[in-house]
Amino acid sequence: MVTMANFLRVVKTLLALPRKRVNGAASLLTGWWMVRLLWRFRVLVAATLVVLVAYSTWGWVGLVLLAVVPPLASLTWRAVHPQSHGWLMNRLLARHRLRHVYRARWDAVMVACNLHRPLPGGDYGTPQLVTVSLAPVGDVLHVRLLDGQAPADFIRQADELAHAFGVPDVRIAPSGPGRVELVLVERDVLAEPVTLTDVPPVTDLRRVRFAIGEDGRWRTRDYANIAAEVGGGVPGSGKTAGETSMACGLIQNAAVQYVVIDGKGGEDWSWISGRAAAYCAEDEDLEAVLAIVEQVHGLMRHRLKTQKGERGEANFWNLPLDAHHPVVFVVVDEVQTFTDTKGMDNDTKQLAFQITARLSALVKKGRSAGIITRLLTQKPTSDALPTAIRDNASVRTAWRVITDDAAEAILGPVVRRSDITPVDIPEEMRGVAVVANAAGRLERVRFPYVDEHTAERIATRVADLRRELTEFGAPGVKDDSEGGSSEGASGEASEVRA
Ligand SMILES: Nc1ncnc2c1ncn2[C@@H]1O[C@H](COP(=O)(O)OP(=O)(O)OP(=O)(O)O)[C@@H](O)[C@H]1O
Ligand SMILES: [Mg+2]
Structure with a gap:
């Protein structure tokens, strides 16, 4: 085999020699000119030979077969296995180009x-x-x-x-x-929406598909060892829809639990209520929100204190992922509802401070406890998103924003030096955002769109994967809210039932 391959390589090299190496009388006498000519038109020569052989063997029938069989075979192949057919056609076309x-x-x-x-x-x-x-x-x-x-x-x-x-x-x-x-x-691949009628389950949290890049290929994110993500953009830019499409893949994994707090107080996230470990769409009852945040915070403390002793590793991500030890995604949509205290009365302000303090702790310490906090906001400024939170969020997404300051508030100073900015995104291109890629450079992507009925269908399909956070060591949510003694709740966290 090897000698045959070497022989063919020598012949090919000889044939590809520039003409001036063998020319004049030498070329004429040895017939080299003819070999070169045939080589140059090798495809035509090969095609002619095939036609002649077909004609001489089967006559006119041979020619008809030759005209009909290859396209038919190609069509059948495409129908049976479109991926491999598309791959070969692309390769042939690319080679031709x-x-x-x-x-x-x-x-x-x-x-x-x-x-x-x-x-x-x-x-x-x-x-x-x-x-x-x-x-x-x-x-x-x-x-x-x-x-x-x-x-x-x-x-x-x-x-x-x-x-x-x-x-x-x-x-x-x-x-x-x-x-x-x-x-x-x-x-422009990003000009048209990409609507999904179903979403494949996420099986590997180190390669989670989230959006499509300008080359038309999917972009993935590694969610291992990530503590927090911040996303911002003007109303209607596609924040909730982007988060929804990603959640639809993640909730199909048994080793993922979702906690959703919707600061808009509407129905944007009601589709997930049957699958979410905790769901709260309260925009005014901050005590209810605090109770959920405390519960997640308690789970974090429980894991941080017991993980090494019980499971052998201090870092959640060094341990195998399973349904008994799920990753917890905490989504807080319109987070400014709870963090921006302007216009709040004193009691509400206190609750808001407590929520912000707990979120801040989750963002800082949640990584090694397998808790990923995702904050979405229309208002990415420091009064809505404290810098202590924002600066610890390693993944950032900017949908359409109006000012350079807003773009910088989400993406950091890198956006001032980049040609790519979320300020340019046209209003009608909802779902297009700017993200930093693995190399730290900014790029435009389009989030796929999953309408809420599809999302709800998926959530219902996998509703049996839902678990209460208390099953994993989080403290229970108290119904009789006594004014939120948050210190007590989190202090007891490590002792509550596993
Ligand atoms: N990726 C997308 N592809 C196509 N259309 C989209 C996409 N994302 C959002 N849209 C359209 O934009 C509308 C608003 O999107 P979405 O609710 O996600 O905005 P938002 O940024 O969360 O706004 P708000 O801050 O008001 O909640 C959607 O109802 C949908 O019609
Ligand atoms: Mg929204």
Whole structure:
């Protein structure tokens, strides 16, 4: 096998030799010119041979079979297994584009865009176009840089490259040392909503799909070792819907429990009530909200104190995930209802301070207890979202906002230095947001949309996975609210029943 492969490689190298190496009389006498000519038109030669063989063997029937069988086989394949069919078709098309569209023009474009480098002999070198792949957004050219070049050289020439390739935009992304990807953007993948009629269950919390990137591919997040997430955006920008679509996948996992506090006080989250370990849509009764927050806080303390002794590890994420030790997602929608004390009377203010203090503790210490706090707000300023909370939230999502200050309040100072900002997001593009990717760079994504009826159907389907937090060691919620002695409740947390 190996010798055969080597032999073929030698033949291929010989055939690909530049013409000037074997020319003139030598070429004429050895018949080399003919071999080269046949090689050059190898596809045509092969096709002609197949047609001739079919005709000579089966006559006209052979030709008809040749015209009918391949398309029929392709259609059947596509019907039976569309993924593998699509994969092969994409590869063939990408290869065709590489050879006949991009490679043919590559050197000229590199020179025109000033991305070539002079070589000692007076010649010049160009970056190598290694391969082409097809993405929903357009073609992606994978390029190996010349020594001394960096992706920044391409970023500077992005406009020139877009004009040279005849596309509205070219995006440049480093893809490894010495490599860069040019994404020839032919359409804005984020322009159209992505509506899901069902959501696959999340099986791996280290790879949770949450939105679609500008290349049309899903983005995932690693929720292990994360304590908190903050999301902000103007009313109607898609915060609740984004959170809903993610929750629909997570609640199908038995090792996930949800706690939802809806500060809007409406029905946005009522779909999850049958599956949520705790659900509260109170925007005025802050005692009820405090009771739930205290309960989660108690669970956190219980886990932090007993986890090592009982399960052998101090960090929740080093232990196997199972339904008896679930990750707890705490969603607080419109969190400013509870944290922004302007206009509150004194008693309510005290409750608000207690809620904020507990949320702040969850954000700071919840990571190693497997508690992930997710705060959504229309008002991402420091009076609505205390900096102690915001700065400890490692995942941030900014849907449409109006001012640079609001964008910075959610995403941090990085947004001032980036071309990508949530201030640009058009009003009609609800569900589009700016997030930081794994490399820390900002990017635009679109959250999928799951309407509340679909969400409710999913929640009902998996309602038997719901557990009370008290089953895992959280203190019970007291009904006779005595004015919220929060110190007492959390202090007793570690002793309550497991
Ligand atoms: N990803 C999306 N794709 C398509 N449409 C969306 C998407 N997200 C939201 N929408 C549309 O926008 C509407 C408002 O979204 P949503 O309720 O999530 O906004 P919000 O930011 O939570 O607003 P508020 O702050 O008022 O609660 C939805 O009812 C839906 O019609
Ligand atoms: Mg909302």
